[in-house]
Amino acid sequence: MYIDTHLHLNKEDDVKKIIKEATDANVQKLVISGCDKKGITEALEISSCFENVYTTIGFHPSEVIELTDDDIIWLETLITSNNKVLGVGEIGLDYYYGKENKEKQLYFFKKQLELAEKLALPVVIHSREAFEDTYNTLKEHKLKGVIHCFSGSLETAKLYIKLGYVLGVGGVLTFKNSRLPEVIKTINLNNVVLETDSPYLAPTPHRGEINYPKYIPIIAKKISEIKKISTKDVENITSSNVSRIFDLKI
Ligand SMILES: [Zn+2]
Structure with a gap:
């Protein structure tokens, strides 16, 4: 089975159809990322309705402007009361969009890392144009998790892996001029999980269209070509990585 470790689903989406089509494409487990108040509430609601749907929840760096310490307490309550x-x-940190509120981003990034430590949970990291601060902050915490939508250099990939993180790899791998194929070629596949980030970043040949979790096999096929192994191997290795990182039985 394939697992989509990162997608966004809202109540307005045709949730049933999207999940059914994914399952039919052998994408048997889905992990919805809820990263603002509405998204978090809906991710919990949707995951409670489908046996094979899970969630990770936390506040995206673009949400920090209006965030308070009380919101972190709210987050903790939700995490501890939902299985x-x-x-x-x-x-994480996003200096592409939010350079002006760096301090606040760092504050809430650390707060949520501490929460993950306290609850002994893995983390899913968003980092855009902020490698140094992301890496240095993660280094101060003893955690494991996923570097979501990794698109950095081989050097940064190795540093994250050394810290105990795996790389979330999706549609970007199939884009022209992507430097990801070179990274994938070099690193051990034990350090990779698959993700779509649906509805964003659809893989070629769907680039620019709405992305769906059913497209996970396209990413797997691209990896199999790069690594010169079967798609079955990609499926097995990446799913067992998910099981290891998220402590999920598969
Ligand atoms: Zn996302």
Whole structure:
């Protein structure tokens, strides 16, 4: 079975159809990322309705402007009272959009890392144009997790892996001019999990369209070509990585 470790689903989406089509494409487990108040509430609701749907919840760096310490307490209450929550995320730093509130981003990033430590949960990291601060902050915490939508250099990939993180790999791998194929070629596949980030970042040949979790096999096929192994191997290895990181029985 394939597992989509990162997608966004809202109540307005055709949730049943999207999940059914994914399951039919052998994407048997889905992890919804809830990263703002509405998204978190809906991710919990949707995951409670479908046996094979899980969630990670946390505040995205673009949400920090109006965030307070009380919101972190709210988050903790939700995590501890829901058995479908696999981790904290996506959390992190985004200096592409939010350079002006760096301090606040760092504050809530650390707060949520501490929460993950306290609850002994893995984290899902969003980092955009903020490698140094992301890496240095993660280094101060003893956690494991996923570097969501990894698109950095081989050097940064190795540093994250050394810290105990795996790379979330999705549609970007199939894009022209992506440097990800070179990274995938070099690193051990034990350090990779698959994700769509649906509805964003659809893989080629669907680039620019709405993305769906049913497209996970396209990413797996691309990896199998790069690594010169079967798609079955990609399926087995990446799913067992998910099981290890998120403590999920498969
Ligand atoms: Zn996302």
